[in-house]
Amino acid sequence: MPNIQGSTTPPIAELPAIAADVLVIGGGLSGTWAALAAAQAGARVVLADKGYCGASGVAATSGPGHWWVPPDPDARAEAIRQRMAIAGGIADPAWMERILDITWTTLPTIADVYDFSTDEAGTVQYRGLRGPEYLRAMRRKIHRLGVRILDQSPALELLADSDGTIVGARGLRRQRGEAWTVRAGAVILATGGCAFKSRLLGSHTNTGDGHLMAAEAGVDFSGMEFSTYHTVSPAHSTMTRSMSFAFATYYDGEGREIAVPPGDTTRTLARAMLEGPVLCSLHRMPADIRERLRRVQPNMMLPFDRSGAGVGGGGGGVDPFTQRFPVLLRPEGTIRGSGGIRLADDDCGTAADGLFVVGDAATREPVAGAVSGGGAILAAWALSSGVIAGRAAAARAARHGRRTDTPARPLGQAGLRPARHAAAVDPRAVTAAVQAEMLPYDKTIFRRGPALARSLSRLEGVWSDLRDHLDGDGAATAGETVQARESAALTAVARWCTRAALVRPESRGMHLRVDAPASHPALARRLTVGGLDRLWSRFEGPAPQPLDHPATPQAGAA
């Protein structure tokens, strides 16, 4: 039995290596789709999840409604045209076409495990699925196909052979105090985005672990400046379900209604929140929708039904349709941002041989550009990138074999193995220091060059300290090892985001530089950042033109 309370902690035991064709790291939406596609292609697949495949990840707590356009050429072209118009010049219509097609043809194939609803006319509704049921279904589906699932098994580091090819990974079975090793012909990172532990619903495990592992394998990132999306939630709550807030009316601390210009909710509310409390009322939601709200989103009302006035406070809860309640904005970081691990090819391969990336861990710029893809495009991307990478990884393993006999070296550095001598570094203090730069609205939603430079300088200090001294591998418990490594990953992602924000001297999509509010045509290009100890960045595409073009007004807010 795992995690027995009161039992003594034995030293971490190394388990014998498991051989697989494909290893998937992360068991959320993109990871389970990748595992499914690889297994269907005949690969022997192992999937390792930090928590529980079925409950982990941001999709499991929400309700993915996929980007869903019938295979009518005009309808598809129009859907793509609308997205390209707001994508800030860095999206790719061919990728959009591809994920629309894969999503349309693939989603119905899980009808044996997911009970799709039918509408009043008897038409099966495929597009929107409830998160907990969707991920439970995906788990069933991959389990039936023989995918070996390692739950509560956070990956710590990738393994590479002598020529740098990725040949597996190593991690912990954290409830058992054991270390796992999987040797595989291909590895797929499905570790999600990173929201810096902002309490965005379901995001607590999304600490950028895959980003750090990828960087240690020599992989770089794209679009990390597009990491400032925010979602409204009731204060003190994680409930970032956005649907009901489409009916919201907001008030300042004096009770005056806040005018919210269309498409500018986040910045308007953030400005008001920097001044004082913001309250919300859902009185504009029609009665018939209120009545069925729990059947649409059963978790949405939990913060109200159970709020202070409810359990423990004498019963009653809060009625959000008649009472005003305080709200805040939860930062999404790169989750519903669009930046992530850079794609090196059309198979979701990365710059590291043998390493693939899917879902929110990857850059979503091809399908979303500089704005958020929102739930719809991101769900379609998770599914499609999973299918693409799963097939490609299986094909690669079939071509190259599992390579289980070649010597492999572990790549983990910061947070696991100190570069200098081990010394006391508190991972909680590291995380708090990162959050102090990445969560405040005035540092992220309203960016300014000098403030970004100061943030980056502080983050560099945090990084060099943990890189030199944090000894996760030598920690007393598996939990402490994982926490140390997570704190290093959070710091690394924060540095890439901040560096990218600093070196894009303009505003584009969700990236707002208050000190450079215009968009420059010459910068309608993707920005790559990379490096562990020494950060670097470069704009992709043709050489930069001098910035003397007439600036165009910023359009398309997050």
Add this chain to the structure above:
Amino acid sequence: MISLVIADRCTGCQVCVRVCPTNVFDAVRGGPPVIARQQDCQTCFLCELYCQPDALYVDPDCETPATVSAEEVERSGQRGSYRRDSGWDEWAGDPRYANEHWRMDQIFARARALS
């Protein structure tokens, strides 16, 4: 944040230990699990979904741990409400708890029309 394991409802099945994405529980041999790492709870409520005897209570406050008694949870009518409203297990097929998630699109469209 996870607040309560209701001992006299718990069957000791340890499912919550297995499914918690942030590993907040420790199993206890022959008894209900304990909340060993409350501060790691991400307030996702998913443990309640997987707890068929409805022996868990997650308070919606994700920042400050709540002090709640089993009696208070019972009186509130909130014990097991998320699993029931989701139509899981014995609630499956009950039209009062049908999955109408697919209406999300229509609801967004209604909101756009109203604004």
